[in-house]
Amino acid sequence: MPPARVFALSSAPFIVASGVRGGLGIRGPVGDGKAWPARGDHPRMPPLEGAPMSNLLIPMTTEDFTPEWVTAALRSNGTLGDGSVTAVEATPVGEGAGFLGSLARLTLTYEGTGADAPATVVAKFPALVEVNRGLAVQYQVYQREARFFNEIKSTITAMPTPEAYYADVEEATGNGVILLEDLDGKLRVGDQLAGASAREAEQLMTQIADLHATWWGRAEEDTISWVPAFDGPVWAMTAQTLPSLWPTYQEERSHLLPPGMADIIERTWEGLIWLGQQLSRGPMTLVHGDYRMDNMFFPPSEGDPITIIDWQLMSRGRGPYDVAYFMSQSIDVELRREHERALVKRYHDGLLAGGVRDYSFDDCFEDYRLACLWCVMYPVAMGGGMAHNERAVQIAAEVSKRSFNTILDLDSVSVLPS
Template sequence: MTVPVAIPRFPDDVTPQWLTGVLAPASGTQVGRADVTAIGTGQTGATYRVKVDYTANPAGLPETFVIKLPSTDDTVRDRVVLGYRSECAFYQSVADRVSVPIPQCFHCEISEDAADYALLLTDQAPAAQGDQIAGCSAEEARLAAIAIAGLHAPTWAEQEWLSFPGLAMTMTDDAAKKGLGDVAVMSADITVDKLGDKLSEQDRATFLEAMGLVTPWLQNDFGRFSLIHGDYRLDNLLFHPTGGQVWVVDWQTLGVGLPSRDLAYFTGTSLEPALRAEIERDLVAAYHAALVEQGVGDYDLETCWQDYRYGVLQVLLISALGFAFAIGTDRGDDMVATMLRRGCAAIRDLDTVALIRETAGL
């Protein structure tokens, strides 16, 4: 059977015929029935669980999958098509070259204009998405710290990624960095106004001061770079309920930058300040050990720690960029306020503003 041309846009389009078409070429699979139910938040796309009954399953394929389709909201889809392109590029061109734990991809397809795409993945249930507002445990944080090294180490200092066409955001020249710095200042003002008294006076001051330093922060990456997830936080991680396993999802913000930005963003958004301060040295050490084990050389633990301190500005930047220009919801407001509260505490605890100023000679 030939693969159907049409990319499914709605759940009703995920038919047994379409599934047979995308699964059969490698396995001779025949799908007799497919039940599709919505899961996830649907903020930038529509995610569904697909339960299938086979009439032929010689390869022993799973009985459930997860499929990601574009958002059903046209205004959202128009805004995030670059993210769709980035996620498909990750699964098509990066996934097989890194060791970060991810769901297996069975099919990835995207239209030329990136407005339509379909990503068919293994269903990791009973693994569950992390809760961004509740935060995570020390054990879960350690899993996440080690996992992201599996993206950074295999792509460490590899020049090809600087021009990889699947990047959601490229910051390869000073003009682009200044442009993002200007947008960061604007987004900070908008975010403060939208959140109102959800941010304390101290956090507002920290937030606005730090966001004013985004341009010099981007201009000084110390010559260290790798592919980065870009939005590495609890909402984009799946944890197995028995512990010991995590999977990283939602690759719509793939970029290149100082590797420690991902780790600092995770700890700064996902851990309450007291717990973060207690365990972050150990987390950085575990992350560094994983890098070294996977082949990163000439990178000592103290340098990794200083990079981590420097990278925590990622918390404020990504939180503000994602929030300032999006349609607000009660949960969304609470989530971003929580992330900024934790992130501002990390900025102060780690003295990141002073480090950025010192590095930039300000």
């Protein structure tokens, strides 16, 4: 099997990329230059609830997905039974330089297996560049998604997610691997450039409200108490990192800044820690963290549930964060202006239907305004050095327009303390 290319995976708290659409790419490794622990026979993380019981090493390249490794992984939870994988063909999903990880489609050949074994799976595994891999571990990217599938996925009823055939994290290194259901050809992937329609946005508000209602006020329960909160150390690193990208954005994308926006962004940098604290006021819930069109797969029939992928930025915080992230970046400006209040109301109605109490619509909308300001970090990160292919540049420009106009329309900067 020829060596695989490296390809985009997904986001960090300041990077937005898409595996299915090729990602945003970067200009090179970033970080403090420290070497990350080399691959080896590290101690295993204690088995998580529902986790496969295995001593498998974490694959670091596509060549590590040998027939023997995939056989053991699929047998660990009964997916394969007594059959064996005899051949694995790995092909990249998406294009561009990998940043926080790698994504490959594995086409499997079996011997003696039943008809239920998957013909293909999608493998998510660590970035090949050590510095990038270290950054992903620092932000607990691999841990968050693996533990989501092993511990949290079963609690979510109204938001379909891909089936995970295997998910594991190595305690000593923080590296992780997931074998996921391949959705290619089954569902239509969303397009962040095109944006959501009003009908799609309505359904997505209903689905995210159901997730938030399920975990509303339960953020300290053992099942999710380990998930990073917006006022915790993982997200605090964001406030230290993002301002360094702002000068490049100003130099290369100043034409995207409406009058007064530069001052708003600089005030936001100064207030990021405070904003994180506000987003972590109780009652907190579980938030997806990367709720955008490129992470959504749409069914053939309108109205059927929309499948949501990429849980690497899953966090604990105020529910309207996900609403703000989606509305300020995945909906056309004019469409948002026309439907904004109704969509936030639909979300709030979904919370009430899910049993949430003592949370008024006015409070919900105020949290939404505040979260829209926090989310300005994403277009600045994209335009400030995280985008170098054509689609990435287009997304950076479109998300900048959407985010900046949302903040200006809502006067979100007024939420900051004077």
